[in-house]
Amino acid sequence: MSRLERTIGLVLRVGVTASTVALAAGLVLEFMSAPGARWLLHAGVLTLLATPVARVTVSIAGYIRERDWTFATLTAIVLVELLASAVAALVFNKRL
Amino acid sequence: MIFAAGAVSGGFGALLGIGGGVLLVPFLNLVLHLPFTVAAAISLTTVIATSSSVSAARTGKQLINMRLGMLLEVATAGGSLFGGVTAQLLAQSTVQKIFGVVTAIVAVIMLTRLQRRNVILDPTIDPGVLGGRYHEEESGGTVTYRVKRLPLALVASFVAGNMSSLLGIGGGFIKVPVLNAWCGIPVRAAAATSAFMIGVTATAGAVIYYGIGQLVPALAAAAVLGVQLGSWGGMRFGQRASAKWLKLLMAAVLFAVSAVMFIRGIR
Secondary structure, eight states: OOHHHHHHHHHHHHHHHHHHHHHHHHHHHHHTTOTTHHHHHHHHHHHHHHHHHHHHHHHHHHHHHTTOHHHHHHHHHHHHHHHHHHHHHHHHHHHO | OHHHHHHHHHHHHHHHTSOTHHHHHHIIIIISOOOHHHHHHHHHHHHHHHHHHHHHHHTTSSOSOHHHHHHHHHHHHHHHHHHHHHHHHSOHHHHHHHHHHHHHHHHHHHHHTSSOOOOOOOTTOOOTTTOEEEEOTTTOSEEEEOOOOHHHHHHHHHHHHHHHHHHTSOOHHHHHHHHHHTSOOOHHHHHHHHHHHHHHHHHHHHHHHHHHTOOOHHHHHHHHHHHHHHHHHHHHHHTTSOHHHHHHHHHHHHHHHHHHHHHHHHO
16 A cells, blocks of 8 residues: 555544544534534534545645645635635635 | 434435435525535535445455455545535535426436346356445345446546535435446346445545535434444345335435425526
């Protein structure tokens, strides 16, 4: 297994585990109407959304290290597309 | 309630190798009466979770073709961005009609693939930059393949990405048959690579829903936990169940969902 593959596997595993724990804890607090529930739930969702972004970022770094410029560029385009969707969300937010 | 729905759709998804979104979205929209955009946002969140946990478990087994995946992600993320924007502009009834048509297509694809076709592979083939090879446990041999008709794969990925964020589904059912039937990729590698890609695809859509405030964290949390439990159970049960009957049952359910969704869209 290549170094990049191992790193990607690790990023995905850590991201999913962290967000699942946060979401589960947040849901339990929500049922008890305890403070901090909202914060934990948002943190869990954001961690989940950040996981693929982190995976793409790690891939760019990996391809640069391997001097694979074609794939470094392609992966960078994917990252730009993900950032563009965040920008699109902000634009809609202003207008609505 | 949403937790249970997540568990059921996650279980079926894992059994059939398709995302559970195609079942979860209609349930949230038609039974629980959540707006379509809210239902789609919840479902996309579960898609990210499933994709990430399944791919994390699969890395190192060479089944995921990462290079091909990253290349096709350029198309799926672009399609998803476009679909997420479109979802905000279309009326709910229009999206419901599209959902009805797309689910009917999924059901037809599922029926035509009851007898899964085996690709005959030449082990001496050069996989090239995008191809791959993996060890197949059933036959004990090494499967080597080369990617054909890349432009077609890119178009299919764009459409899959578009449908993904518009309808709140993974989109694997569009990519996997195309990659398998026309692009020379063995079905297991196609499915694993697609599952790897849909995390990024769904994120491009989910970020838009989240930014607008249509992604309700508490509901998403219940669905994500349910789907995680369901897909775990589905994989356990999957080894024993008859795939053919499951697919027939699933196709029947999909036709019903498709009809109900379409009729709701017309009214």
